[in-house]
Amino acid sequence: MLRSKARRVHSFFMVMALRLLLIVSVIGVAAFFSGAYGALKGIISKAPSLTTIDKLPEDNHSIIYYSDGQTVANIVSDKFPTSKYVLYKNISENIINAFIALEDPDYYKHQGINLRSLFNNNKLDFFSSDDEENYTLTQKLLKYRIFPEYSNARYSFMQEKLQESYLAIRLEKNTSKEKIIEYYLNSLDVGDSHGIYSACGYYFQKEPSEVSLSEACVLAPAMLDPSNADPVYCNASNRQLRQTLLSRMLLLEFITRDQYDEAVADTDDVYERITRNTESRSDYFSEALREQVLSDLIAKGYSSYEASALFYNGGLTIYSTQDKDIQLILSNEFLNTDNFPQVGDGSWYELSADWELTVSTLYRGVLKYTINDLLEFYANYEDADNLYRHTDGKNTGITTSTYSQEDLDKKIAYFIGRKKSERDVIKCTEKNHIYTIEPQAAMVIMDASSGSVVAIYGSRGSKPGPASTNRACEYYRSPGSAFLVPAVFMPALDSGMCTLASTFNDSYYSYTENDVTRTINNWYSTGYEGLSSIRRGIYHSMNIVSARCFDRIGAVSSLSYLRRLGFSKLNQAGDRGVSLAIGTLNGGVSLLELTSAYASVANNGIYNEPRFYSAVYDRHGNLLLGEKNKSRVTKTSTAVLLTDAMKDTIEKGTGTRCAFDEIDVEIAGKTGITENHSDLWFVGYTPYYCAGIWSGADTPTSLSQTQYHKNIWKNAMEKIHIEKGLTSGSFTLPENIVSCTICKKCGNLAVEGLCDCATAGDLTATEYFTEDTAPKTYCSCCRKIIICDETGMAASENCPDTHTVIMTEKNETPEAISHGGTADTAYCITPEMLYTCSYHRKKD
Numbered sequence: 001m002l003r004s005k006a007r008r009v010h011s012f013f014m015v016m017a018l019r020l021l022l023i024v025s026v027i028g029v030a031a032f033f034s035g036a037y038g039a040l041k042g043i044i045s046k047a048p049s050l051t052t053i054d055k056l057p058e059d060n061h062s063i064i065y066y067s068d069g070q071t072v073a074n075i076v077s078d079k080f081p082t083s084k085y086v087l088y089k090n091i092s093e094n095i096i097n098a099f100i101a102l103e104d105p106d107y108y109k110h111q112g113i114n115l116r117s118l119f120n121n122n123k124l125d126f127f128s129s130d131d132e133e134n135y136t137l138t139q140k141l142l143k144y145r146i147f148p149e150y151s152n153a154r155y156s157f158m159q160e161k162l163q164e165s166y167l168a169i170r171l172e173k174n175t176s177k178e179k180i181i182e183y184y185l186n187s188l189d190v191g192d193s194h195g196i197y198s199a200c201g202y203y204f205q206k207e208p209s210e211v212s213l214s215e216a217c218v219l220a221p222a223m224l225d226p227s228n229a230d231p232v233y234c235n236a237s238n239r240q241l242r243q244t245l246l247s248r249m250l251l252l253e254f255i256t257r258d259q260y261d262e263a264v265a266d267t268d269d270v271y272e273r274i275t276r277n278t279e280s281r282s283d284y285f286s287e288a289l290r291e292q293v294l295s296d297l298i299a300k301g302y303s304s305y306e307a308s309a310l311f312y313n314g315g316l317t318i319y320s321t322q323d324k325d326i327q328l329i330l331s332n333e334f335l336n337t338d339n340f341p342q343v344g345d346g347s348w349y350e351l352s353a354d355w356e357l358t359v360s361t362l363y364r365g366v367l368k369y370t371i372n373d374l375l376e377f378y379a380n381y382e383d384a385d386n387l388y389r390h391t392d393g394k395n396t397g398i399t400t401s402t403y404s405q406e407d408l409d410k411k412i413a414y415f416i417g418r419k420k421s422e423r424d425v426i427k428c429t430e431k432n433h434i435y436t437i438e439p440q441a442a443m444v445i446m447d448a449s450s451g452s453v454v455a456i457y458g459s460r461g462s463k464p465g466p467a468s469t470n471r472a473c474e475y476y477r478s479p480g481s482a483f484l485v486p487a488v489f490m491p492a493l494d495s496g497m498c499t500l501a502s503t504f505n506d507s508y509y510s511y512t513e514n515d516v517t518r519t520i521n522n523w524y525s526t527g528y529e530g531l532s533s534i535r536r537g538i539y540h541s542m543n544i545v546s547a548r549c550f551d552r553i554g555a556v557s558s559l560s561y562l563r564r565l566g567f568s569k570l571n572q573a574g575d576r577g578v579s580l581a582i583g584t585l586n587g588g589v590s591l592l593e594l595t596s597a598y599a600s601v602a603n604n605g606i607y608n609e610p611r612f613y614s615a616v617y618d619r620h621g622n623l624l625l626g627e628k629n630k631s632r633v634t635k636t637s638t639a640v641l642l643t644d645a646m647k648d649t650i651e652k653g654t655g656t657r658c659a660f661d662e663i664d665v666e667i668a669g670k671t672g673i674t675e676n677h678s679d680l681w682f683v684g685y686t687p688y689y690c691a692g693i694w695s696g697a698d699t700p701t702s703l704s705q706t707q708y709h710k711n712i713w714k715n716a717m718e719k720i721h722i723e724k725g726l727t728s729g730s731f732t733l734p735e736n737i738v739s740c741t742i743c744k745k746c747g748n749l750a751v752e753g754l755c756d757c758a759t760a761g762d763l764t765a766t767e768y769f770t771e772d773t774a775p776k777t778y779c780s781c782c783r784k785i786i787i788c789d790e791t792g793m794a795a796s797e798n799c800p801d802t803h804t805v806i807m808t809e810k811n812e813t814p815e816a817i818s819h820g821g822t823a824d825t826a827y828c829i830t831p832e833m834l835y836t837c838s839y840h841r842k843k844d
Contacts, residue, residue: 062316064289066324067454067614084197085313088182091196091208094216096181097254102220102245104137105252108177112138112168138168138180144187145305187305188223194312199223203231203274213259214266217242217249218274228354228432231274233464236433239267244429284458284470285322289612291473293318296616296625315619321452321612326445326720330455333716334441339708340460344403346705347437348389350698351400351408354432357416362424369419371400377415391701401701405435437461439703441695442471443716444592448599448690451608451628453592460695476569476588477696481523482672482681483583484546485642486597489534491561492553494638500535500645501740501747501767501775504548507812508819511547513577520547520582523654523673530824531745531781531810535767538645539653541671543582550581564633565597565607583672595683595692598670601642602685605634636734637770643668643731644768650684657710658684660718663727667717671710677702680709684717687729691717738774742767745808745824746781754782758806760827781809785833792830793837800840807833 088096100107106114114136135143142164171180185196200208203222204215211219221229221241231238243264250260290311297307310316333339341347357369378398383390387408389401402408412433420428437460445455458470469475492498506529510519520543522528528544529536537545550558555576562570569587570580579585592610600607609628616625646668649655654671669684678700683692695709721727742748743755743763750756750764763782769775785794789801807829812821 062311062314062318064286064318064320067319067321067452068324069319085186085195086182086197086208088178091182091185092211092216094213095185095196095200095208095211095219097249098213098216098220098245099181099185100137101249101252101254102224103140105248107137107181110136110138110172112136112170112172113165136168137184138172139164141180141184141187142167142171145183146303194308196223212263212266213246213255214263214270215273217245217263218270220245227468228434231271233468234434235271237431239271240429240431242267247427283463284472285320285327285453285456285612288453288456288470288473289318289320289322292612293616293625300625316624317617317619317621319614319616321447321450321454321614323454325723327455329719329723330443330445330457330716333712333719334443334457334459335461337461339712339715340441341439341705341708343437346703346708347439348401348403349405349408349435350438351402352432352434352436353400353699355400355412355434356431357419358429358431359419359422360426360429361422362426364424369415374412374415375399377418378411401438436464436698438697439695440471440698441693441709441712442475442591443691443693443712444472444595445689445691445716445720446595446599446610448602448608448685450614451596451599451610451630452614453610453612454689456592471694472591474590475694476590477679477694477700478585478674479583479589479594479681480672480674480679481541481543481546481583482594482670482683483585483589484541484543484581485538485601485646485670486565486567486594487558487562487583488546488550488553488581489538489645490601490634490638490642491557492534492549493641494561494634495553495557496773497553498534498549499747499767499769499773499775500641501533501742501744501769502549503531503533503745503747504537504545505816505822506530506532506542506544507816507822509544509547511578513579518579520544520578521675527820528816528822530822531808533744533747533765533767535645535648536744538642538670539648539651541649541654541673546581547578550578555580561633564631565593565600566609567593567597582675584675591681591692591694594681595690598683598685598692599690600633601639601646602668602690603639604636605632605639607631607633637737640731640733640737641768641770644733646670646684647731655682655684655710657707658682658714658717660714660721663718663721665721665726665728666730668731673706674700676700677706680706682710682713684713686717686721686726687731688724688726689717689720733768736771737768738771739766739768740774741765742775743779743782745810746779748775748780749778751779751782754784754806755779758782758808758827760808760824782806783809783829785829787833788837788840791832791837791839793832793835793839796837796840798840798842799837805833 104114146167188195188199196208199219199222200206200211203219204211206215218231218238221238222231228234229238229241246255246260246263249255250257255263293311293316294304294307297310298304302310343349351371353371355371355374357374359367359369361367375398379396381397383395383398386395387402387404388397388399389403390397390399391401398408398411412430416428416430419425439460441460442458443456444453446453456470456472458472458474459468489498492502493500506522508519508528510517512518522543523541529542532540532542532545534545534549536542537549558580559570559576567589569575569589570585575585575587596607596610599610608630611628613625615623618624647666649669649671650659650667655667655669658667658669660667665686665688667684667686669682672681672683673679679694679696680703681692681694683690685691691713693709693713696703741750741764743750744765745763747767755763784804784806786802786804787793788795788799789803790799795802808824808827810824810828812825812828816822817825
């Protein structure tokens with residue numbers, strides 16, 4: 001009875017517990033979905049408005065002027081403007097079908113988002129940020145017209161993806177398919193042009209309504225991926241994509257077999273019909289100008305699409321800073337193949353690391369082969385003719401670095417042929433069969449007084465395509481010893497902690513960062529020089545002097561100056577140690593940034609943000625964009641003293657190759673080379689222009705020739721000065737700069753008859769200071785000692801034979817001695833010299 005009652009009580013509580021659990025679960029689920037619904041509703045409520053999607057751009061073509069204010073830069077074709085809005089009815093059906101087949105074959109079936117494409121291998125892939133195949137053409141339109149680039153933050157991306165999908169459904173509900181694709185084709189950028197009208201004129205000199213099927217299949221991949229599918233610069237890639245697109249259009253029944261056959265028969269002729277304007281509209285300066293104007297418009301609050309539409313169609317008047325005469329001279333130097341190492345003697349051809357072969361098979365699905373598979377296939381090849389550049393010391397296998405494009409082409413063709421011969425292969429598609437000649441180079445020329453970029457060139461030789469990388473602005477590499485001045489010596493002088501006469505010991509130096517111990521080496525192999533001044537550290541490019549000076553001033557001071565000088569990638573933890581002092585950086589610097597930093601020295605310490613335009617006016621004549629930011633980074637005296645030291649780089653230092661031959665114009669500058677000789681730099685300036693040059697392989701690798709870039713700098717700059725009539729000019733020192741004769745080993749005032757008569761040679765030099773930093777004390781390191789010839793000790797009055805030496809009072813550390821000592825070692829006071837000779841005593 002009791003047991004039965006207990007069971008009933010137990011059952012009662014179990015039932016109550018289950019009911020309570022059920023209630024709590026229901027409430028929890030309801031709360032979850034309520035919260036999720038609320039969050040989703042909140043995200044959607046913040047979605048951008050669609051009201052601007054149907055706002056057509058104005059047909060007021062923007063005009064760009066050279067710096068002379070008179071000659072119009074030829075970036076606009078007389079017949080085909082850089083952009084013009086085209087209605088759906090005026091666009092060839094061939095173009096429309098080609099883009100739909102390539103971008104969104106289900107375009108006419110979905111309602112804005114394609115749910116089927118969201119599943120990849122049976123897995124929902126809705127939040128993939130790098131799978132372009134998940135996007136419908138409608139979503140891509142929204143990306144162009146409304147949404148900015150997704151941020152790296154996952155929540156921001158997910159939020160924008162939800163908003164984008166929601167807006168795509170809304171847009172499809174209220175807008176016809178014809179109008180959406182019309183918007184889309186008018187929104188694409190092509191090189192430095194905009195929209196389908198410009199692309200048709202750019203490639204074929206035709207109206208969009210006149211483009212044939214054959215031409216449309218060239219045009220679509222070129223517009224969607226200009227860097228890899230341009231029909232002129234990437235002809236092989238475009239041909240393959242065109243053939244694939246034609247096959248897809250036939251499969252989708254967008255075209256008939258007769259149309260397909262006709263287009264295939266036109267393959268060779270269609271590429272011959274592609275014409276260009278007599279003066280290319282695609283150059284490095286105009287692209288950099290466009291990017292800066294668009295960026296500045298976006299900073300003023302315009303969306304990316306609004307900024308683009310305003311740039312191309314807003315009737316802007318843009319006064320660029322480009323000097324056409326200087327640009328022509330610079331371009332000619334970079335087009336002159338004699339200025340660079342020859343293939344096989346310092347240069348080579350590099351196959352794109354993105355090379356890829358896609359093989360469609362009947363039973364095994366789609367197979368992808370990368371560059372590594374190609375290299376593995378030829379792993380046992382004996383390179384008896386040295387056709388490939390091997391960096392491992394071996395001569396077996398092939399590499400992507402070749403001295404013979406023809407041989408590598410044959411090997412690639414054989415590899416593809418082997419894959420095609422497999423029984424179930426349907427087709428093979430090759431991608432990115434592109435060669436780049438290495439090493440590459442870039443140069444920037446500026447007016448230091450204003451920060452105006454007057455000329456720029458971003459590659460070696462001809463520009464490889466309308467969307468090719470501008471190495472002058474977009475490459476970030478370690479600057480090596482070109483960084484010593486802005487990172488170390490500038491803050492050291494400007495803070496008053498050092499002068500040009502301050503000395504640091506050039507001796508064995510190692511440091512530990514991130515638990516890794518490294519040794520700093522100078523570029524020269526003649527040993528360590530011992531006590532050396534900052535001036536010599538600059539013109540002789542002494543990394544160890546810079547490192548020891550950095551130890552004195554600290555990373556905080558260094559980074560403070562570097563950020564004010566516009567270096568944008570120095571927030572990595574690895575860029576805060578001694579490596580900063582020798583230009584070994586994780587983030588790197590661009591050539592434009594480095595040139596701008598030295599331009600601030602040439603401009604007496606005032607930094608100007610580099611600019612490619614002086615003013616931009618809207619179509620009503622109102623100033624839209626004007627002056628860029630400027631700020632004082634150093635005292636005038638600091639800049640003047642650094643300039644004087646960097647003059648020595650040209651006169652007797654590492655930059656003597658840069659000295660002009662035909663004109664009497666002073667140059668100041670700084671060379672730079674990374675430790676493994678993979679990056680070559682020189683930034684120099686005259687009283688008129690500041691210019692920087694970089695050269696190196698796109699994938700960093702040791703270079704066998706390391707001086708040619710200085711010749712290019714010298715050739716270009718001397719011709720520019722002659723062209724402009726600037727055949728003489730010098731730097732001047734202001735009145736508050738004083739000169740003193742100092743001892744080169746301690747930096748104090750020299751003592752006549754002592755420092756100039758040292759056993760090591762004349763140790764005196766003339767140095768410049770500000771009035772408040774000039775030395776007040778006399779030499780503290782040179783010491784005259786009379787030596788006993790027999791004992792080598794300090795002579796007493798009883799020593800019969802003596803000689804006088806003037807030695808340096810310096811403690812050479814055991815570590816320095818164990819690594820060969822320094823140039824000072826033989827002239828340092830030894831312990832014996834500090835004791836008076838006791839061997840010769842006074843006779844009774």
